[in-house]
Amino acid sequence: MGNNLSSGGIVRIDRGRIVLFNRNIESQRSKVESGMDSLSTASEEVETKCSGTHIEQLPNDLWIEIMSYLSYLDLQQLRLVSWRCRNLVNRRYFLTKGKVVVTKDNLTEMKLHVERGISYLSFEFVELRNLTQSSELEKFLKLVGPEVKDMMVRHSPVFRNMDGKLPNLKILKIATTSFLEDASMTIDGLNLKQFLHLNGFECDGVSLDSSLKLLMLMQLRRIENKVRLRHLQFEYRRNNEFALLQVLYDHAPTLENVDIFFSCSPGIDTEDWCLAFELMGKLRSLKLSGNCHLVMLDDILDSIPETAPLQHLDLTGMLSLTNDMLITIASKWHKTLRSLDLMFCVQLDVRCVQALHQLSGCLQTLTMAYCRALTGQGLVEGLTTQINYTLQELYLEDVCFIDEPSMCTMMERLPNLRKLSLDNCKQATTDKTLATIFQHQTLLRVLRIDNCNKITDKAFIGFGEKPFPVTRVKGLNQLNVRGCRNLTDTLLEQALHLPELLDLTLDYCNRMGTKGIAALCVHCPALEIVSMASLSLLEDEAVRLVVSNLKRLRSLTISNCSMLTLQAFQYIANKAHNLRDLVACGIDGLDHEAAQKILERHLPELKQVML
Secondary structure, X not given: OOEEEEOOEEEEEOOOOEEEEEOOHHHHHXXXXXXXXXXXXXHHHHHHHHOOOOXXXXXXXXXXXXXXXXXXXXXXXXXXXXXXHHHHHOOHHHHOOOOEEEOOOOHHHHHHHHHOOOOOOOOOEEEEEOOOOOHHHHHHHHHHHHHOOEEEEEOOOOHHHHOOOOOOOOEEEEEOOOOOOOOOOOOOOOOXXXXXXXXXXXXXXXXXXXXXXXXXXXXXXXXXXXXXXXXXXXXXXXXXXXXXXXXXXXXXXXXXXXXXXXXXXXXXXXXXXXXXHHOXXXXXXXXXXXXXXXXXXXXXXXXXXXXXXXXXXXXXXOOOOOHHHHHXXXXXXXXXXXXXXXXXXXXXXXXXXXXXXXXXXXXXXXXXXXXXXXXXXXXXXXXXXXXXXXXXXXXXXXXXXXXXHHHHHHHHXXXXXXXXXXXXXXXXXXXXXXXXXXXXXXXXOEEEOOOXXXXXXXXXXXXXXXXXXXXXXXXXXXXXXXXXXXXXXXXXXXXXXXXXXXXXXXXXXXXXXXXHHHHHHHHOOOOXXXXXXXXXXXXXXXXXXXXXXXXXXXXXXXXXXXXXXXXXXXXXXXXXXXXXXXXXXXXXXXXXXXXXXXXHHHOOOOOEEEO
16 A cells, blocks of 8 residues: 655555655755646645644544555554554454464464463454364363354364354354364264354365264254354255255245355255245345256246345356346346356356346446357447446456457446456457556456466557556556466566565466566565466576565465476575465475475474475
8 A cells, every 4th residue: 555644754654564754844845846836825735734744643543544455464564563553453443354263383372372361363253274172272262262253164173172162153164174084073063052143154065974964954943943044055965955945944034145055956846945045035145056957046046036135146157047047137136236156157148248238237246257158249238338337346267259359348448347357368368458458447456367378568568559557557466477478577577566466476477587586576575475387497596586575475386397496495494484385396306305394494384385
């Protein structure tokens, strides 16, 4: 963030740090007078009044407004600046930006931290990751359990430790957790009846015993439990169909978010499903994925009341979705729908233009990736017959039949895009297209253009008679140019001057080397995630430059870079103090055991290492 505030000098709040530039007020005033004689007297008076305001004199409300643009990690850096910053960051308003992740590596320290009695951490949102049952975990949950309201259990079969410790739990999420590794875990290890305030339950079903899942589902029935669910995510199987339908029916009047994955195709009889969805008058978010056949999908969408305030609809992978069904969706919720995900809905073609046109005034997020029958002209007619100020996120990966003129037209008429993905849109994504994007999409935060081979360095430096470089998009946070093989070091040296860039992917850009990486480290100092897989010219020196100069680097990928040696890992171990994830697979000739020992000895805080 680059806000400038007058303070007898200039103050810049720069993503997690405050930098003061002290200048003489009189010298500034003389420069202003000599260079801006045309300013009115009124504007000079305003400037004089503001020049005496020091940043410490700003009210807390303004500080909080500025800080609201920072990420959780940035806030943790900001709290080290001063006591005032620390107190502001510790406010409840910012605590919800992050969650506490408890692992086997930090469990003991976390428990000791809580036992000291003075903690700035909030335990409302907690994730248990890669844990097993232990007395240490049980003691920790006794200490923080009453504060926990949102719990995620990931790779952690520890339900016995959780039993009776979470009296105020509202949302429980179970992700990729298996009980097969823990012989002491009984089938009745989880009693959902104890969570009297529960209103959300998620279970993705991966590696979880089907009988245990069925038991948990049955405990959510109203005859077993008096809670009123607002959020439910579950996997459909033939052995749990009756229980799932009963839970959906019992909680239908209060359900706001429903996410069902059909691991197998349900039967033809859809009457019970329709009865449940007819009662969902408060439904705001619906996700249906997996093997849901045409009749089931059509009947469910027809059953949901038109008065339901549906805002988010995700039909990823629904191969049975037709143009007529999409038109029905648009006619029912054209006033409320904000997000629509139609990835892999391959039956959609230009005939869905009518539906897109109906939704164009309300949709903020649209995903039509891999809908390969769509055309550029159809998207223009559906989304941008006139300037569309509403759409903020557009994902068109692998939509092959979009042409360059249509893409340019859309970019001109979508001025408020924040996220744009054009992966594999090889015909539509050219230097001219990017010039149009950089001209009109100055609010863009995420740009993904994987495998768009027509793009050259000129697109980013400035293309055409009136060049518009990528530096116009000052707030760009994420850039992915994976597989754009015509890009060279010139891109990194002359174009990517982006101080706000946090995430950069350069995989398979084989014409980039150490010289370009050196420039990147100077021009993009805020980078936290860098991926340089399969860069055949990447040397140990380039790795040294990255880990030495990018102080905020947390994730680094250098897989398949054949010129790297153990020296690169020595640089990583000695310099990358904030690094948490390292991926370095497929490096020919590398002694992987020696590399692993170097990292374990000097950088034990790495959370994930893939060699």
